[in-house]
Amino acid sequence: MQKKNNTTNKEKSGKPKAQQRSKAAQAPQSKQPKKQRSSRPTNGSAKKYRKSNELPVKIAFLGGLNEVGKNMTLYEYKDDMFLVDCGLSFPDPEMLGVDLVIPDFSYVERNADKIRGIIITHGHEDHIGGLAYLLKTVNIPVYGTKLTIGLIQGKLKEHGLLGSAKLNEIAPGDVITLGGFTVEAIHVNHSIPDAIALAIKCDCGTVVQTGDFKIDSTPIDGGMIDLSRFAQLGDEGVLCLLSDSTNAERPGYTESERKVGESFEVLFRKAGKSRIIVATFASNIHRVQQIINVASSLGRKVAIIGRSLENVVNISAQLGYLNIPENVMINADLINRYPAENMVIITTGSQGEPMSALSRMAFSDHRKVEICPNDYVIISATPIPGNEKTVGKVVNELLKLGAHVIYEKMYDVHVSGHACQEELKLMMGLVKPKYFIPVHGEQKHLRKHAALAEGMGISKDNIFIADNGYVAEITNKSIKSGAAVPAGRVFVDGYGVGDVGSVVLRDRKHLGQDGIIVVTASIDYETGQLIAGPEVVSRGFVYVKEAEELIEKARKVAENCLESCYYSNINDIGTIKSKLRDAVSHFVYEQTKRSPMILPIIMEV
Numbered sequence: 001m002q003k004k005n006n007t008t009n010k011e012k013s014g015k016p017k018a019q020q021r022s023k024a025a026q027a028p029q030s031k032q033p034k035k036q037r038s039s040r041p042t043n044g045s046a047k048k049y050r051k052s053n054e055l056p057v058k059i060a061f062l063g064g065l066n067e068v069g070k071n072m073t074l075y076e077y078k079d080d081m082f083l084v085d086c087g088l089s090f091p092d093p094e095m096l097g098v099d100l101v102i103p104d105f106s107y108v109e110r111n112a113d114k115i116r117g118i119i120i121t122h123g124h125e126d127h128i129g130g131l132a133y134l135l136k137t138v139n140i141p142v143y144g145t146k147l148t149i150g151l152i153q154g155k156l157k158e159h160g161l162l163g164s165a166k167l168n169e170i171a172p173g174d175v176i177t178l179g180g181f182t183v184e185a186i187h188v189n190h191s192i193p194d195a196i197a198l199a200i201k202c203d204c205g206t207v208v209q210t211g212d213f214k215i216d217s218t219p220i221d222g223g224m225i226d227l228s229r230f231a232q233l234g235d236e237g238v239l240c241l242l243s244d245s246t247n248a249e250r251p252g253y254t255e256s257e258r259k260v261g262e263s264f265e266v267l268f269r270k271a272g273k274s275r276i277i278v279a280t281f282a283s284n285i286h287r288v289q290q291i292i293n294v295a296s297s298l299g300r301k302v303a304i305i306g307r308s309l310e311n312v313v314n315i316s317a318q319l320g321y322l323n324i325p326e327n328v329m330i331n332a333d334l335i336n337r338y339p340a341e342n343m344v345i346i347t348t349g350s351q352g353e354p355m356s357a358l359s360r361m362a363f364s365d366h367r368k369v370e371i372c373p374n375d376y377v378i379i380s381a382t383p384i385p386g387n388e389k390t391v392g393k394v395v396n397e398l399l400k401l402g403a404h405v406i407y408e409k410m411y412d413v414h415v416s417g418h419a420c421q422e423e424l425k426l427m428m429g430l431v432k433p434k435y436f437i438p439v440h441g442e443q444k445h446l447r448k449h450a451a452l453a454e455g456m457g458i459s460k461d462n463i464f465i466a467d468n469g470y471v472a473e474i475t476n477k478s479i480k481s482g483a484a485v486p487a488g489r490v491f492v493d494g495y496g497v498g499d500v501g502s503v504v505l506r507d508r509k510h511l512g513q514d515g516i517i518v519v520t521a522s523i524d525y526e527t528g529q530l531i532a533g534p535e536v537v538s539r540g541f542v543y544v545k546e547a548e549e550l551i552e553k554a555r556k557v558a559e560n561c562l563e564s565c566y567y568s569n570i571n572d573i574g575t576i577k578s579k580l581r582d583a584v585s586h587f588v589y590e591q592t593k594r595s596p597m598i599l600p601i602i603m604e605v
Contacts, residue, residue, distance in 0.1 A: 056473040057204040059242070059437070061466050062487045063087065063103040066443050068246070068384060069126035070489075072103045073209070073439070074115075077202040080179025081111055083118035083140075084198065084209060088129030090353075091491070100492040102130035107485045109137055116178035117141040117168075119185075121211030122195035123151040124283050132159040133490075133497060141166040143176055145185070145194035147285075150315045172196055172226065187226045188213035191257070191417025192283050193321050197230075204475060205239030208431050212244050212440065214254045214416065215423045220261075220286040221321075227430060234432040240474050241433035245441035246418040248449035253422050255415040260380065261290035263413050267406060268294050271376035273341035274404065276300070277369075279350040279358045280380040282308040284417075285316045287380060288346060289323065295344040296325045303332045305369065306348030306357040332368050345369065350381035352390030362397035373402030380413045421452060428456045435479045437464045437472060514596040515540025519558050519584055525604040528571045534558040536584075541596040550591060557587045573602055 057077045064071035069089030075082055091098040108115065117140050120128055128148065132155050135142075142165060144152060149169050156162040170176060172187035184199040190212050200207040208230070215225050247254065268276060276295075280287045288309075295302045304310050316322040335343060347369075349358025358379075360366040371377075377398055383391045391407070398405050406413055419427065428436070436458050438449035450463045464472050464479050469487035473480050490497065521533035536555045561583040565576050580600040589595055 054475065055204065056475045056482075057202055057207065057239075058482060059207070059240075059472045059474070060107065060485050060487075061439070061468055061470050061472075062107065062485070063089075063130075063468055064126075064440050065446065065466055065468050065470075066441075067468070068442065070101060070103055070130070071127050071440060072130070073242070074108065074485075075181065075200060075207070076114075077180050077204060079114055080116055080181060081114045082116045082178040082181060082183070083108065085121055085127040085211075086118060086130045086134050087124070087126035088492075089126060098491045100129065102133050102490050102492060102497075104486050104488040104490050105134055105137055107487070108134065112138045112140075114179075115140050116181070117143055117176075119176075119183060119198060120144040120148050120152065121198065121209075122190055122192050123148040124192055124212070127212075128152055128155065132156055132161055133492070135161055135165060139164060139166065141168055143168045143170050145170060145172070145196060147192070147194040147316065147319055147321050150319050151283075151312065154311050154315055186229050187223055189216040189219050189223075189225045189417075190214060191281070191286065193221050193285055193316075199229075199233055206233060206237065207240045207242065207474075208233060208238050208433070209242040209439075210244050210427060212246070212418060213427075214419045215426065216254070216256050218256045218258050220257050220289060227426075230427065230430040234430050238431050238433045239476070240435040240437060240472075240479070241428065241431050242437045242439045243424060243427055243449065244418055245424075245438040245445040245449040247416055247420045248424060248438070248441065248445045248452060250416075250420040251422070252420050254418065254420045257286045257290075257415055260287060260413060260415055261294065264290055264294045264378075267376075267378060267413070268298055268300075268344075273339075274374050274376040275340035275343045275345070275372065276376045276378065277345045277347060277358075277361070277371075277403075278378045278380055279347050281350060282306060282312050282348050285312065285321055288313060288316075291344065291346055292322075292324060292328060296328045300342050300344045301330045301338055302328050302344045302346060303330050303335050304346050305332050305366075309346065309348045335368060340372070340375075349394070350379050350391075351384055351387045352392075352394045354390070359394050362394045362401070364401070371398060371401040371403050375401075375403040377403045377405045378413055379405065379407040382414050382416070424449060424452055425456055428453060428458070433458070434476075435462045435464065435474060437466060439466075514594050516597045516599060517541055517554065517584060517588065518599045518601060519554075519580060520601045520603070521558070521562055521580075522603045522605050523562065523566075523576075528566050528569075528576075530559070530562045530566065531605055534562065538596070541594070553591070554584055554587060557583055573604070576600075576602055 055078060060074040062072040062074055067089060069087055071085045071087040073084040089101045091101055115138065120142065128151060131152060142152065146169055149167050152167065153162060156165050170185050172185050175182055175184045180202050182201045185196040186199060188195050188197045188211060195211060197208065197210045197213060200209065213225065217224060278291055292302055304313050313322060317324055335345065347357040349356030353359060357366060361369050361371050364370065395405050395407055436453045438446040446465050450465055453463050454460055462479060466472060469484045471482035471485060473482040516539050518537045520535045522531045523529060524531055534555055536551050536558060558580060561580050565579060570576060577600045581598045585595065585598045
């Protein structure tokens, strides 16, 4: 593994930011130094935009628009490109058998020689989950903050890529050079530590991409979002702002994460002598820290269940982002050795995922934890749009087992990591962009965010609502749509990447809804005369023992079809299969009004 700037970052980590920047300004350019920031203009008239430049900066959206997850953006100026984030999304219910969905990398592969690197804004799956698949095809330098790089290392190790990856650790305030771009990392608050926004500069002007953010005045890690830097950039002149739209429909401000800690204090005491089980997002380190703090103060032991959660907790503890008191954590295998009143279990499954730990507990299918009457279960998350039904199903099963369940808005057991309307407007007011592009969200989120921008005085003509595959071409004079680029969905199914497409999903759906009928027969190679069969077998269509007459009639239809082909001198196997498929399908639909998949198997002897 190659790293850049690691030693420099470690040396500067304990110094005030001003000292860090001053020293960075003196570093040699070949080591991609941090640059000294411009001071705020004193004459009250900032130079708003750079001089006219005919060459546009191009922003291609490869994922993250009109969807939740799979975030990926590509910047291009002249002959240089770089990427921001490479996430995944989880499959919809109709994506039968699919494990993950990642962006289409074909446009990146086509321009591999121009791409100078990829910057990751934070360590959530929807921003890092596709990175290992990208690096298998294009091994480019990766830049991220300490925790983000730590989480990436864990993923790359699983894929056998850690040794060849070019990982570079950066910190807020650092500036890196990627060809004709210079990119500054800016500290923001989110539901995971070490999240950053980006100030992207080229000859055309400055573009600010917020990443996922909120404005938390009392964050758990003590570092408030760097609003002063956003304001300074606004005074210097920002050409375009790309801002997180996830909570654009929600009025007001997002609550501080500390609010959840206060709720845990109340609920844990209310649980009395019950065993406490808390389900949360695996990557929400701040939430995990607060659960551990409250459990420790009440003399309870804490066990972690869920592979993804265990990995994140171990990495965060090693890097110093989790402070775990001595003798609090226990191995999950020892849970049953402690009285219920002394246990807190932190687990995954807050979204009702079928294979998650909490879901398996709810359906009595977990090897280590069995839900008992009076267990106190806290689901510390709000269902992602579309997951409401699966979460409700898990809640219902837990209640059937006698557990007491706290979920959604019953108490303040969850706050979002994304900015609400007033914070989004504050960001626009500070940055004062000429152009605005809402990102990260479904169409309703993007449209609402665009309306907020109009309300802040940004001209409708200067607002660009994009979709995956769109390219925004921006100059000082205009923002317009360029030629579209490939930006579809690639399905990951087991070890297969991209080998499952829409046709396969259609067949899986067909099989799941109507089942299959297999017709087998043997014919003479030279004459085409029927030698054996046909035999008819069904799966997922009807129970054969109760539909022997229907199956026998279907067999007779198949036999007549094959004999007809023989007497008509049809010898082409493809044609015979097609006619057999049509004949059986037509008969079955007439008899049942169902359309199972018909699979003819013809053997030439």
